Amino acid sequence: MMSDDVPMISRLAPSPTGVLHLGNARSFLINWLYLRSRAGSLLLRIEDIDGPRLKAGATDGLLEDLQWMGLDWDGEPIRQSERMAEYARAANLLLAEGLAYPCTCTRKEIDAAGSAPHEEWQDAAVYPGTCRGRYGSMAEARSESGREPALRLRVDDSALPFQDHFSGSQAGRIRGDFVIQKRDGGPAYQLAVVVDDIASGVNLVVRGHDLLPSTPRQLLLYRHMEKPAPEYLHLPLLVGPDGRRLAKRHGDSSLRMFRQNGVSAAALVGYLASISGLLPAGKECMPEDLLAGFDLALLPRQEQIATGAELLA
Ligand code: GLU
Ligand code: ZN
Numbered sequence: 001m002m003s004d005d006v007p008m009i010s011r012l013a014p015s016p017t018g019v020l021h022l023g024n025a026r027s028f029l030i031n032w033l034y035l036r037s038r039a040g041s042l043l044l045r046i047e048d049i050d051g052p053r054l055k056a057g058a059t060d061g062l063l064e065d066l067q068w069m070g071l072d073w074d075g076e077p078i079r080q081s082e083r084m085a086e087y088a089r090a091a092n093l094l095l096a097e098g099l100a101y102p103c104t105c106t107r108k109e110i111d112a113a114g115s116a117p118h119e120e121w122q123d124a125a126v127y128p129g130t131c132r133g134r135y136g137s138m139a140e141a142r143s144e145s146g147r148e149p150a151l152r153l154r155v156d157d158s159a160l161p162f163q164d165h166f167s168g169s170q171a172g173r174i175r176g177d178f179v180i181q182k183r184d185g186g187p188a189y190q191l192a193v194v195v196d197d198i199a200s201g202v203n204l205v206v207r208g209h210d211l212l213p214s215t216p217r218q219l220l221l222y223r224h225m226e227k228p229a230p231e232y233l234h235l236p237l238l239v240g241p242d243g244r245r246l247a248k249r250h251g252d253s254s255l256r257m258f259r260q261n262g263v264s265a266a267a268l269v270g271y272l273a274s275i276s277g278l279l280p281a282g283k284e285c286m287p288e289d290l291l292a293g294f295d296l297a298l299l300p301r302q303e304q305i306a307t308g309a310e311l312l313a
Contacts, residue, residue, distance in 0.1 A: 008040030010204040011197070012066070012073060015047040016058035019254040020065040022308050023208065023238045023246045026272050030235055031206035032071045032287055033278075033294045043200055044073035047193075049080045049186055065255045069265050070286040078200065080192055087187035090195045090225070091151050091180055095138070099224050100180055102141035102149035103131040126176040127152065151181035153220065160216040160223075166233040166296065167209065172216035180221070190214060194221040197230060206233045209303075210245065235299070238275075238306045246307065253308055263311045275306045 012028050014020065020028075035042045044066075046059050063077070094100040105127075113128040132154065135141035141149040160172040180191040187195070193214075197205065212234045222229040240250035258268055266284035273279035277298035278290055 006203065008035060008038055008204050009043065009201050010035050010040060010206055011043040011045050011200065011202055012071070013045045013047050013193070013207070014062050014066075015050055015053070016055060016062055017050060017053040018055055018058060019061055019256050021246065021255065022253040022272070022306065025065075025069060025255055025268070026238055026276065026306075027206065027208050027235050028066065028071060029069070029269065029272050029287060030276065030296070030299065033290055034206060034233070034296060035204070036287075037291050037294045040204070041074045042072075043075060043202070044077040045196060045200075046077050046079045046081075047189075049084070049192060050189070051184075051186070061256070068259065069255065069269055070288065078196065080196065083192075083196065083199075084186065086199065087181070087192050087195055088185065091187065091191060094153065094180065094224060095151060097224070098154075100151045100153050101132060101177075102135050102138050103127075103152045103177075103179070104135075104141050104145035104147045104149045105130050106147075127178070129177060132177065148183045148185075150179050150183045152177040153180050153217075153224075155220065157220075160219045162215065162219060162229075162232065164212070164215075164232050164234050166235060166299075167212065170212065170215070172219065174216045174220065178217055190217045190221065194218050194225070198222075198225065198227050203228075203230045204233070205230045206235065209234045209237050233296075236301065236303045239303045240307060241305055243303070243305075250307055258308060258311055261312055267311060268308075271308060271311055275304055276300070281310075 010031060012031060014024060032042060048054060048059060091100065110127055111125045113130065135144065138149055155174045155177050158174055160174065162170050162172050164170050178190065179188045181187055215232055219229050238246045240246050246253055266286055269286055270279060270284040273285060273290055274281040274283065277300055278294065279285060
């Protein structure tokens with residue numbers, strides 16, 4: 001791990017696509033405890049550029065939920081929607097350096113090319129490289145195809161192995177050239193996250209295991225942008241009784257719902273702490289009460305079934 005004299009900077013990076021639920025709340029609590037127990041700074045970044053999935057008013061709700069459960073952050077929240085020019089600048093630089101290229105393929109065409117689906121995302125085919133070397137410029141791509149191009153990053157190394165500080169050694173496979181700028185000109189998640197983490201000096205990323213497959217792509221972007229990559233800690237997800245990631249299909253696990261049913265913040269945080277090995281079951285506490293005894297090694301390594309039903313009983 002990084003030496004103790006480098007100040008740690010991390011971030012909570014919620015997407016305002018709905019309400020905060022138990023799974024995010026657990027990851028955020030661990031992130032907060034990890035940073036606060038080491039006197040690191042913790043930023044809040046609202047990832048509010050994921051177009052159709054955004055919900056009006058969700059940002060305010062998020063801030064309220066975080067504060068309710070006793071988490072705080074340093075400085076003003078950063079909003080991705082205010083940083084579009086930065087993402088465009090980074091994408092253009094990668095294009096100019098020949099590291100990215102215009103792609104005019106539709107999802108249908110990529111699927112029809114018949115490549116094997118990603119292991120991690122069963123529904124997405126690996127991009128077969130159709131537009132690599134196909135167009136000399138964005139303008140040419142536009143005029144030849146009659147479509148607005150996306151930008152894809154060339155992936156020449158198919159693996160960027162890395163050490164995850166919670167999940168261990170990772171093969172870091174990258175399957176195919178990936179999109180960094182969408183056809184509407186907005187950044188892909190991968191690019192926006194890296195541009196922002198660089199701009200904020202983030203040197204530690206704590207997040208859910210679902211983002212592990214994105215990490216090698218992000219590492220490749222750091223390499224191309226010639227910036228040191230952060231350290232990563234990917235935490236196991238909470239799952240429903242069927243073993244699938246906790247989601248709407250398992251019922252409402254939003255903080256809002258627990259709150260409306262009279263569950264106190266201390267009861268909810270106590271519950272999250274107990275499933276994280278930090279407290280015996282049935283105890284109440286606020287995040288700051290957990291700081292003194294916090295030890296990441298206590299956190300179970302496996303996915304856990306946790307729906308919060310005990311809180312409502
Ligand atoms: N906004 C992303 C999410 O909610 C997290 C991004 C990140 O931590 O890199 O899943
Ligand atoms: Zn293409």
